[in-house]
């Protein structure tokens with residue numbers, strides 16, 4: 001009899017719990033009747049449902065609405081779409097879009113305004129997780145981490161510099177080791193030179209990778225293969241040997257972190273594939289010698305085969321179309337009139353960029369690309385640069401068609417150009433991908449799950465799932481239907497904190 005009563009009671013309880021489960025939350029958010037877009041088994045799925053957040057975690061996702069008790073805010077999502085927070089896995093947070101170090105010293109007030117706005121600008125365009133691949137200025141990153149409103153920030157620690165490579169080569173012979181005390185010694189390169197006073201054991205792959213993980217808190221390793229900017233410069237520096245990069249990869253994998261290789265040319269990406277790196281940190285805009293291929297618009301067969309292999313092996317690939325595109329835009333005087341720019345750059349910096357001194361980047365690129373742009377008008381320079389942009393666009397389309405592991409990274413702000421402003425540059429990069437025929441699903445996947453997986457962050461980020469961090473974007477339009485949806489963000493939820501997009505704008509007072 002007692003058992004019968006108990007089971008009857010349980011049955012009644014169970015029926016009521018199925019009908020209206022009660023969820024108790026403290027400091028929560030209930031998003032009701034919203035279209036949820038999230039990856040499931042490698043595809044984006046779309047379902048009408050309800051999400052409950054408590055503190056900084058997602059605690060419930062259900063098709064039927066649950067009864068909630070406790071302290072929480074309610075959002076009516078019936079006309080909205082919700083996606084996982086976006087990840088930009090290639091940023092340089094310590095560099096200013098629009099100023100070099102000399103300007104920073106001259107106008108510290110612009111620099112201060114820029115860094116105050118920087119984290120909000122990324123959030124304004126939905127970027128809730130950032131990976132700084134070369135944290136050469138930990139002081140700046142630490143000051144950003146102290147800000148209350150900011151994306152989640154990870155780094156690859158300090159970029160791995162290999163003795164007498166391009167980076168070290170920028171210093172006089174006797175100053176190189178002082179400039180990069182944590183360089184990696186390439187024991188397989190006979191041109192490698194160490195001072196007698198140096199302890200070789202401090203410059204091995206094991207020592208360098210351990211230092212990045214333990215002292216820098218890095219979640220990835222970034223190194224570099226640069227063989228001369230499409231032949232625009234004579235190679236006066238050393239390239240890493242295949243064996244040393246293979247050793248770095250083996251060491252990084254033993255510590256469960258990925259290796260990124262700066263590689264923007266055919267030879268460099270071939271090198272990256274052969275050495276087993278996990279992520280190629282640029283698109284292939286150099287197909288060989290710049291002079292020879294500039295007017296070629298068909299992908300050479302060798303290049304196509306390499307790209308197909310990169311796609312097949314699911315090597316992470318960051319096209320970073322904006323790196324050359326942004327340099328081209330420096331010569332486009334209308335860029336400063338972009339109506340989205342005042343949301344991401346502070347007014348005082350924008351005003352200065354409109355002065356003659358603020359146009360320093362044009363001179364800089366003309367100096368850098370001497371021999372190619374001499375005597376050309378700004379319009380002619382833009383035409384020339386577009387030919388290089390075309391290359392990376394063709395490559396990106398080829399990879400997308402072959403279902404490559406595209407991962408979204410912008411390299412913001414490469415070369416300190418104002419044309420790669422934080423947050424907005426990501427939106428422009430996405431628009432480029434869309435224009436050349438990368439599908440909207442591939443774009444969203446690249447900026448969410450593909451990035452999370454590539455950096456071993458999928459237990460926290462990349463999809464809308466229970467127990468993941470509540471970094472979510474609420475939009476008025478569906479980003480699987482139109483790329484412009486990314487500029488219709490209504491609200492941003494960062495670590496469970498709800499923010500109206502307009503409050504993140506640089507124009508907001």
Ligand SMILES: [Zn+2]
Pocket residue numbers: 090092133411
């Ligand atoms: Zn970079």
